[in-house]
Amino acid sequence: MKPIKRILICILVILLTVPAVAFAQDHELQNSKTSAVKRYMLITNESVNGNKRQSTGATSVHNGQYLQEDKPRAGANKLDVNRPIDIEKFEDKEIERRALIRSAKPQVGDTREFHAFNFKTFRNDVVNAKLLYSGAKAHVWVEGKQITEAQAEEIGLEFDDKIYPVVTENFASESDVNGDGKINILCYNIQDNFPDIQEYVAGYFYAGDLYNEKGSNRSEIFYIDTYPSMGPKDRKDVKAAYTTLAHEFQHLVNFNQNVLVEGGEPMDTWLDEGLAMAAEHLYMGQALQDRIYDYNNNPSIRNGHSLIYWDDFGDVIANYSLSYLFMQYIRAQEKTKGNAIYKEILEYPENNYKAVEKATKKKLGKLMTNFRAALLLKEKTGVYGFNGEPGFSTLKPRIYKGQSANLRGGGAIVKESTGKETIPTSKGGNITYTFFGPDEPKDHTAPAKPVVSKVSDWDTVIKGKVEAGATVYVKAGSVVLGKAVSDSKKSFSITIKKQRAGTKLQVYAVDPAGNKSDIVTLNVLDKTPPPIPTVSKVSNRDLKVSGNAEAGSKVVIKAGSKVIGSSTANKAGKYSVTLKVRRKAGSTLYVTAADKAGNVSKARKVTVVDKIPPKLPKVNKVTNRTTVVKGKAEVNSTVYVKVGKKVLGSAKANSKGNFSVKVKRQRAGTVLMVYAKDRAGNAGKAIKITVKKA
Known part of the structure; x- marks a missing residue:
């Protein structure tokens, strides 16, 4: 078996179901609020890397901290847990079946000890349980008097007759590491934080039980909660655990197929959980309305929660909802395959998004965008819906009110649209914008920034390139200096008046659909040389040369090609250059001024005059x-x-x-x-x- 980093133990977060009437009433209310909205803007991050965020454009809004549900369901959160294990640690401890096959198989009435995880102390407890049902596939073990023998039999028969065939026919077969051909179902009061917080573990699967390791039960087993999952002692309803049985059994067969049979890594959590809830859907024979309710009321989903990033430390309820709906979307879209799509995904050796791509023959990025559009539009046909299945008719538009967002790969937001928005060029590389409305699709993509040639204070024409057919504008402040339409070769030429050096020009393009490009800012370059400096008379007695030049310019004095002195003109334009030696009378000096832009004036030619009288004859x-x-x-x-x-x-x-x-x-x-x-x-x-x- 190749090295594998980790395996998850399935924790599923489910809120208690509310009456269908409440869903219908709430849906009607939502429709009345949103019926006037006819245009939407769907913004998705099509990256398959859920660990990295990308901006949708404009100011970032981090949505890593989650709010409470907009309208939480009554009751406590129910968690189905998939505890993680380190496969690299476990892979050399596979169970030797022959050594563990017992001489006598357990009989109804037998008792044994099980290792069971305590979610309050994060340690294993020892649970004493009695075998109250032994059927074709299930051993139902019960701690104390949590449920009666008749209730244990109800669970066992439901598993043997309905749940087992549904899961194995549509997903994969279970393992049999200890060679007994049975699956242990341990029913006990799972120790969690209920009722201190309104959250409890309804059941879990631990892949470590399939290995010969300390704390392992060395068998196929999953754990089912009796309180509060099945209700108080005097009013136990074991039927409440049936969907959890289907959910956890899928995790068991999923692990067997991907890790023990194929020798691969455990399936990505978001995909494994989507299949586990697909098992619930198949068993129930109808849509999971509690998951749809979570979608309709969860603020994290509204704020861009990722499909593929499993947020164990944030709003995991949002993850369960999205994973369930995505898997049902795939099934609804794959009309010819139907439920067979689940097994096909499981049987591909890739245990991540690539399995979905192979099964659907579509790239996950585009598939996720179409999925989000289906949640929004619910069209009866085509890629933007669930093939008209009535169970998904209660989905509501989730409208994001912020200006922008930072979306993880697989994240998405929906905004109301005016139909006139331009897709921001500052968006991340994997961010896509999809518009829906009566006149869509139309062009919402802004032209790229114009490429503009340099402009100097001598120029009267601005040239460059931009998207063909776009109108290019040149402005100085709020004043439009000129405009022109780019030709078929993407070239433009705009006539303007000469501008002073240092003037800031703004150049941008607007395409025929009205989308505006980002602005290119140009500084008008200084190409005008300073005036010729003035020079006072220079004699053969002088060690200084003075005069006037452009303020701030550098005045240079040369004798031939040799620089013999320089200085900078002050704010008043005056300069004074000190010479190291006096110049001979009749010699020629050349005086120039260079401005800060490097423009050099013409030279002032100066002849050194004779001011020294002859000596005594x-x-x-x-x-x-x-x-x-x-x-x-x-x-x-x-x-x-x-x-x-x-x-x-x-x-x-x-x-x-x-x-x-x-x-x-x-x-x-x-x-x-x-x-x-x-x-x-x-x-x-x-x-x-x-x-x-x-």
């Missing part, structure tokens, strides 16, 4: 006979010779700085002033030369 000796004053001065400068304010002469220094200025002879003792003026007009200081006597 060097003058040769001058006598009273000299007619040419010679010496050295700044290259290309003009050298002047003066007496007082009178210029005696001037000459230009050559490329080597030599100069010769013609002058008239001056008397000895005359003081000459000699200075140079460069081409930029900067005049140097004058040197005093006294004329000597020759």
Whole structure:
């Protein structure tokens, strides 16, 4: 046998049955309230993973905490329990039949001890019971005087004559681990929390009894409650236990088929319980109205309870109701197979949703959606109903009032519809929306977000792609700037006025059915370069370059291709760049401004002006006979010779700085002033030369 993680012991939650009149009256009242509602929106999570939730769209509403029933049935909750066992622990402890076959089979009147689970202490108790009936298949054991021998015989005969053939013919055969060919039915007061809380265990099956393990009864056995399930001591009604017998016997044959015969894992709980209640349905020969009542009044179902996630720690009543109705839906839909669908599901080696898919040849996700629609619409034919079976006519629409929900796989909600809703694009990947109404089906699917090209402050056309035939709108705030219809190739082009850089544009599409896509928000890009910066005069004496540029722009100064300095213009647009060295007069600087978007202005060309005067000239000796004053001065400068304010002469220094200025002879003792003026007009200081006597 391959490793198996666990086996469940069947706990079935059932509320006590109320009169059929109450169902009919309540159904009429519900119809009067909902008759005006003609449109519905069914939202389902078609995932086969019940452990994960997906949003239906919009704000999440967690429905993990359950409310009390909207309108609970009178009486206490009845639980049929399937206690879990660890198959990996048990698989090496299979019972050796020969070692356990007794030399003498038990006879009516014999007593023996049984291990029985106490649901208050979560431990095994020892129950002493007497065999009061032995029939073709059933041994009915009774603790003390819980029921009479005649009542035990009623149970045994009902099991042998009706329940046993119904279950084995429509589901599977039982095991016979101890080789006695019998099924023990232990009737006793199952210890639970009743009456402290209005909940009691009506019966249970424990697969561990089929293994050679401590606490095992080493036989086919299930346990039936005598109080309060069968009523008080003086008014026992053993008939109240018949459906529980059918329910628990299905669990026993289910385990035998899937684990002991096939060597597989136990069947998923939601499916196993659906088959167990199908056994009840077959035995009763009619729909289980208590389960339908639970469906009609349970808030967890209204709020999206999952079919396939068995909520042991939440609202298990909702699970029982959904599992029962789903199995009956499958049977009603499989007209040619009918009840044979149960055996077919059991005999597939897959013991989960895949068995349902193989038996129905339909994917479970879509099957679950159609099932929920059948619960809502109850159409007499087609996939949205129970084939007109009257037993399911009392089902009511369960309308969810929240804005959104987080649904487990197999979960579903129904909302009233206006017929104008758009399916939210934010929904989970397995969430489906199905609409029902006089003009359905129609398009409720929003177009995908438009794909839009970048837009700059230079652009007058917005282009992109979106669903063909959709109208695309461009807005800035509340103002519509333009619109266009996408062509057959899904392209659109919208003419707009130029927008300022940084403007936020909203682009969305609306299809012909009125469904609106999600909005694409675009920031208008800055593609406009700053103006050319202004630059104050720059001389060969300056270590700073200043001027005005676009506020916040980065001003860069280059000499050729080399950056020699930069700074950022302040809010007023002023900048000042510090240079490491003074630039030569006549050299060229290039000044640009770059904005935050990276746009660079054209360059301002600046020539460094000369503001440094020539140095003192060097003058040769001058006598009273000299007619040419010679010496050295700044290259290309003009050298002047003066007496007082009178210029005696001037000459230009050559490329080597030599100069010769013609002058008239001056008397000895005359003081000459000699200075140079460069081409930029900067005049140097004058040197005093006294004329000597020759």
